[in-house]
Structure formats: C-alpha cells, structure tokens
Amino acid sequence: MALIEARQLTKTFRRPDKDPGLRGAVKHLFVRRFTDKVAVDHIDLSIEAGEAVAYVGPNGAGKSTTVKLLSGILVPTSGEVRIDGLSPQRDRIALAHRIGVLFGQRTQLWWDLPVSESLAVLRDIYGIDHGTYRKRLARFDDVLELGEVLPVLGRKLSLGQRMRADLTAALLHAPPVVYLDEPTIGLDLAVKDRVREFFRTVRDEGTTVMLTSHDLGDIEGFCRRLVIIDEGRIIFDGDLQAVKDAFARERILNLETETALPLEAVRSALPGATVEAGETPLHLAVRFDRFVMTAGQAVTALAPLTNLVDFHVDEPSIEDVVRRVYSGELQLDAA
Ligand SMILES: Nc1ncnc2c1ncn2[C@@H]1O[C@H](COP(=O)(O)OP(=O)(O)OP(=O)(O)O)[C@@H](O)[C@H]1O
C-alpha cells in the first residue's frame, strides 16, 4: 500500500439556497432548500513515500478540500483515506505527528501570541524535547530568517513573515507527510526563492510532499508528478516532464540578423515553421515543432541567407500546458 491512499474519495457540501435579505432568511426558516456541491468527486490517488506531487487545478476545483480530507480536517462524504495504513479520522492523534499542513491562505498561528510562543505551544503539543526543538528552530532560522519574526504577535505579521512562521509551525515536528496548499501566495520574489529552496531541502530529506499552487514556478523543478483536478475530478495524473514533452513541443527561435531578411525567403528555407516579423526589420521569430527540427538545424538553414547577430530559443513552460488544459484546448488522458 502506498503511503497516501485515497479511494473513491468524495466530499459534498450542502449549501442553503436562500433568497437574499431578511425575507429570504424568514422564508428559509419554513421552507429549507439546499443545493449539494460535489467538491471532490470519487478521487483515486496513491502517493508513495518520498514522492513530490503537484496538485493543480483552477479556482474551486477541489484542491483545498482534497488536502483537508487527506489530513483529517474534513470527513469524507464517501470513500476512504489511508495515510500509512491509518485513517485520518479514527487515528487522528497518531497521524497528527506524521502530517504537516500549510494553508497559505490562512494562518494556523495564534493571533494574540508572539510567534515564539505559538511555536512553543506546538512544541509541547507534539512533545518535542527542548534540545531537538532548539536545533530545528536554528535550522528554520538559517533558511527562513526567523529571528525578526519570533517576537512579533501573530496578528501583526506581514504576509511574508506570516508565511515563514506558518511554515515553521507546519514542519516543526518533522512530519514525514507534508501538504502545502498555496505556500508562496503573496510572497515577494526573494522570499519565494528562499521558501522554494527550503522545500527542496525538505523533499531531499525524503519527506512526501503534496504541493498545491497557482504559481507553477513552485512546481517546476520540484515535483516530478503532476495531478490535475477539475470540477472535483482528477483529469490527469502523470509525469510532468512527459506532459511538457508531449504537449509543449513548440519552440520559438528569436533571431537578430545583420541585414533585413524577406520573410518569404525564411519561410522557404524552413518549411513547416511559422515565421513572424519582429519588432524591427532585423528581428524575426520562428516557431517550430521540436520534433520536426532542432533549433540548431533552423539556425543552420538560415545561415546562408544572412549573418546572424544574435539568437535565443524560448521554451514553453508547464504554465502554457496547464493553461491550455484548463481552457479545454488540450485534452490529457487521465493515467
Ligand atoms: N466549507 C464549505 N462549504 C461549502 N462549500 C465549500 C466549502 N469549502 C469549499 N466549498 C466549495 O467546494 C468547491 C471546491 O473548493 P476548494 O476550496 O477545494 O477549491 P480549490 O481548488 O482549493 O480552489 P482555489 O484554487 O480557489 O483555492 C468550491 O466550489 C467551493 O465553493
């Protein structure tokens, strides 16, 4: 059995259908109407120990709900979850020690306590001895620069400070399973880089990580596996690089030439490619399928026409692929 197992996992929320205002509220007292919203719809998911999995999907797709089900915060409407063979509901306490969760959208720190005290409370809850606690804090401090954050009251933290403190809180007990739900939301680039670096260390130590993010920069270079959820259903589960290779085949060769080239001449030198004019007559862009030609072949084919001053190749990112999947332009086969 995999470390994280979800079978036919389903969560339905019941929302009151109420007309607006007092009238609606009174009417709702007598005639209650509800609509059911299936947030997570019969999901099967197995994650092996040590895997880093990206869990992405558009707003409202059911990502956070899945994370809550997998960590025992929510009870499934139907289906099953097993973490290390245990049930997050039944074996809540045993699993609390093995799971770390970070919700970027809201804090788990105590609002009226300085961060240092919030962390000390968690230390006692998890029964971490003082020596280990000091060592771990020192390590978090190294990467996340906690020093400036520790004395600040929860409610006075800036977003970046809050996220660093929340990360420490989520990982303080060195859980083997970590769910990161939008862990870099709202962070500036410098802090983002530092936090991403930190995730890589955590992953390299063998922690199993499920990462949800709208910022696909969090995912690139971090996760090998990509799971895409849409309207509560998993629509793709597979290798991230394979998706890029299969669907992000297009490359763009940007050229600067010594003399202006007629686009027609470039087109006949590169059949199968799309040639577009650039910002000046000396610039042009060639779009090609990397399975049809390489950038080197394209450059070689153009060499007899003019002297090249400069060129660079743009690769599409996983962002392009995922955007096209969300928009329905690309259909991926669920694995
Ligand atoms: N407590 C709740 N009560 C009622 N409906 C809910 C509740 N939590 C989530 N939902 C609904 O379930 C669906 C999935 O929500 P969820 O928060 O899991 O989406 P998400 O993929 O995390 O989206 P986002 O990218 O915006 O964070 C949405 O339609 C949401 O409105």
Ligand SMILES: [Mg+2]
């Ligand atoms: Mg969410």
